[in-house]
Amino acid sequence: MYAIYKVCTHLGCLYGWSSLTKRFEWSLATGASFNLTAQYIEGPAPRSLDHFVIQVQDASGKVIAQTDANGGPVQVTDPNATLAIDTGKRIEGKRHS
Numbered sequence: 289m290y291a292i293y294k295v296c297t298h299l300g301c302l303y304g305w306s307s308l309t310k311r312f313e314w315s316l317a318t319g320a321s322f323n324l325t326a327q328y329i330e331g332p333a334p335r336s337l338d339h340f341v342i343q344v345q346d347a348s349g350k351v352i353a354q355t356d357a358n359g360g361p362v363q364v365t366d367p368n369a370t371l372a373i374d375t376g377k378r379i380e381g382k383r384h385s
């Protein structure tokens with residue numbers, strides 16, 4: 289599971305998911321596009337999309353999993369787990385060349 293910031297890393301557009309192209313992208317053809325895990329594919333954006341830190345907590349509130357330092361995915365295997373998404377901890381997407 290990922291928590292992806294819904295603001296483009298180019299000029300701050302609000303992108304959406306396209307079920308046709310299977311990408312996150314802006315509605316205009318000149319916009320950037322990103323894959324399902326928010327990695328840059330093409331367009332004017334200088335880097336991949338940003339992620340937020342997710343903490344998975346068990347029923348007692350103990351943190352049992354957390355997003356890694358690179359914004360990598362977190363596994364949620366406990367059906368009773370609670371997710372806490374810290375929008376104050378944004379992990380910048382990687383720059384591309």
Ligand code: FES
Nearest residue numbers: 296298299301320
């Ligand atoms: S703001 Fe998203 S491509 Fe420019």
